[in-house]
Amino acid sequence: MSRITCWLKSLALVALILMAIGVHVTRKHLRKLPDTMAKIPSKRYSVPVTENLTPAEPSTNRLEASLDSDLAALIEAGNALPNFFLKRRGQDKAAYRNISISFVHYPKSGGTTIKDCLIKMASKAGKPDPVLVFAKNVANTKEQMLNGELEKAKIFMGTNGFTLCEYLHPKRCAYFTMLRDPYDRMVSHYYFCKDGGQSNAPCQQSIEKFALLVRSIFLHQMASGVNKCEQDSRLKWSCASKRRSLDKIVNYNSTKEEMVLNYLERKLVDTFAVVGLLEEYETSLALLQEALGLPFYDECITEFSNSKINNTDQRALERIASKKKLLENEDVRKALDADIRLYRKAKELFEKQKERSRRYWKN
Template sequence: MKGELYKLNEDLIIFMHIPKTGGTTLNSIFRRQYEENQFYNHLLPDEMKSKYMELNELDKNNIKAVAGHYFYGIHAIFSRPFSYFTMLRDPVDRVVSLYYYYQSKPAVFPKFKDMTFEEFINKHSEAHNCQTKMIAGLSEPTIDLAKENLRTFSVIGLNERFDESLILMQKALGWNTLEYERLNITKKRPLKSKLSKEFISLIEDNNQLDIELYQYAQELFEQQLQNGLEKKDS
């Protein structure tokens, strides 16, 4: 990660939205920092690329911000200087939230309607080291590559420390306002403290890389806070 927080000027700012990390709320704040024609958001990478290639040069040059559920590497579409930021979450909490989110929307996600929690953890790819996959940019990730990429991010936020993360992003990215309301919250889900040890162990066994990456992200987060305090006091 870069040595101190700074305001980015010409870089294309890319928000890597990892599912169920508070990203919908964060994206609403991110979007408000730009004019409509400056913000580019397509859910599927192939759709993003095809739509981008259809734009004229003026519209391409107007784009300043990109957001979506993209793996690291999406910047290659744009052929411009870039900088990523993201929000991570405790891997056990993220998987639990994801499962109950899918369960709460059977019309949108019908294949999860009758899937048990154990089946979800064992079979669904998003329940297996999803954060590491996205940051490494690979469906079969390595932790070293994920850490290497993460160090290049302009800001790394933590869902569990959401407001502190927003302040860091405001300083680093020059945001004007941080007003928000929580969006896309998974309701009727058990707290981590209420889960059985067996289920927690099952999630942990399937997310060893994410656990290691999250611990590393916590270290980087503390460094960001320290750098921000030093800058404030100087």
């Protein structure tokens, strides 16, 4: 019996020893396990983690990578002076005096009055007449600028006034504009056309269909200014008259168009020396006069040009009803979304400009 007992005890001891060795080996293997797993390719985890991250904010580099490089450079507006009230920083006020200026005319937003005012100011100051820039002559204007034929010109204005500052490099230049609620602007545009005013879109149709043809004008004014310009063997510049629309530049890709819009929203403060609003016309003139040192308020306050509006009570009621139709139409809202967003941003900038303006608080 004693031999059997001793034998059983020996077996138990051996078992305990083997168990101890097994635990040690297992622990040692577990410590190495992560390194081993790291070397094993797994289809489940092969998707890069970055695909789940929120996309970075658009930048010039992103624009250049995703869009036409010429468009990216132009909407960067690197030669334009930033907002006088909000981004001037260490620059002296003198940097905004006696420089070239370009008025970006957003139609039916008080722009004709501003253009008439600019002509009057230039005449009184003995300066060359302002250069009117529109779709049919913008390529020729850029050729003249590049070839040094407009050296004396100081004032540019028109619906195609944006991007011109880039053709004046290295001379600095300032953009300014007057904006308006896009729905009100569309109603004004529609009835201006019906009263015989010029319009690219036909107005012998409902205002909703008219709005769907016109769409967001300001977005396309800022992002469709690419005219291909090249030098010939004599170093003379020539610019192609045909420009590509934003739709074609982004190849009808809504994601890329959204990228451009987001970028332009942020760039308004860097691109425009002053942003005015028709709804606060007098204050806008005062801000322009303070920033650019030209008598906008003194010369323009008593004028209001291009008033072909039939201001009868019946027409006023028609306008109210027309705006209501636009506001209730989801397709129209989408068509005007870009200008609505840019206008909302412009209103924020306008309030900040007023806060910084000395003239505004004095009055």
